[in-house]
Amino acid sequence: MAQRVIFRETAVQAYQRGTAKDIVPRLTRRPVIVCLWLLLAVLIATAAVAWSVRVPAYVGAQGTILSDGARAGPGGGTTDAALFLPADQSAHVRAGQPVHARIGSSDLPASGAVSRVEPGMIGPDTARAEYGFEPAAGTVRQPWTVVIVRLEQSLPPAAYDGSSLTARVEAGSQRLLTLFPGLGSSAGGAS
Numbered sequence: 001m002a003q004r005v006i007f008r009e010t011a012v013q014a015y016q017r018g019t020a021k022d023i024v025p026r027l028t029r030r031p032v033i034v035c036l037w038l039l040l041a042v043l044i045a046t047a048a049v050a051w052s053v054r055v056p057a058y059v060g061a062q063g064t065i066l067s068d069g070a071r072a073g074p075g076g077g078t079t080d081a082a083l084f085l086p087a088d089q090s091a092h093v094r095a096g097q098p099v100h101a102r103i104g105s106s107d108l109p110a111s112g113a114v115s116r117v118e119p120g121m122i123g124p125d126t127a128r129a130e131y132g133f134e135p136a137a138g139t140v141r142q143p144w145t146v147v148i149v150r151l152e153q154s155l156p157p158a159a160y161d162g163s164s165l166t167a168r169v170e171a172g173s174q175r176l177l178t179l180f181p182g183l184g185s186s187a188g189g190a191s
Contacts, residue, residue: 050177058168059089061147064133065103079155080115082131083147083167087121092143092171099149101167103160103163112151115171121145132162 063083085093089098101110115187121143127133131146168187 024087047177048060049179051159051175054173055176055179056170057092057174059085059171061085061089061091061169062133062135063101063149063165064131065145065155065163065165065171066131066148067157074123078161079151079153079157081112081151081165081167082133083148083149083165083169084127084133084135084144085169086145087145089171090117090147093117093145093147093169098170099151099167100170101149101151101165103155103165104163110151110153110155111167112149112153113150115150118146118148126134142184 063081065190066080066082067159083099095114095116097114099112099114101112102108103110122130122145123143124135124141126145127135135141149167
């Protein structure tokens with residue numbers, strides 16, 4: 001029996017052309033692709049904003065409220081405090097920078113500004129003798145730079161002289177992007 005082709009020759013050629021082409025299946029729909037591009041644009045815009053926005057950088061310190069006779073600056077009705085900063089952190093502190101403090105165990109908030117930065121460094125024994133400063137338990141005994149702060153609130157001397165305080169001195173600013181882990185050194189530090 002003779003071989004008989006049941007398909008037309010044009011149909012066989014069309015089939016062969018169809019199998020020769022690479023067909024890529026469409027795995028995602030058009031709205032998903034549009035949403036992914038929008039997400040990428042939002043991420044790039046967020047990174048640009050985080051690069052341009054600057055936030056305050058603070059230096060933490062411990063200190064004590066000065067009594068009237070303990071080297072406080074002139075000025076009636078104001079309260080002065082002495083803050084003790086480690087030597088490596090005191091380089092960024094200048095007169096006029098804002099200070100936010102919490103006084104004693106009552107956690108009374110106080111704010112003020114740096115009045116002056118004392119030249120040189122002092123040791124723990126000098127801090128105790130001249131300013132009556134006793135560091136909190138667990139604090140490393142190290143040399144400090146003394147920063148005199150004028151508080152905006154006038155505190156009654158009988159109640160607050162010699163009280164301890166914890167403070168944050170605003171010592172410049174840094175890019176918001178530096179707060180993300182791993183990006184601190186590459187994104188530009190504090191200024």
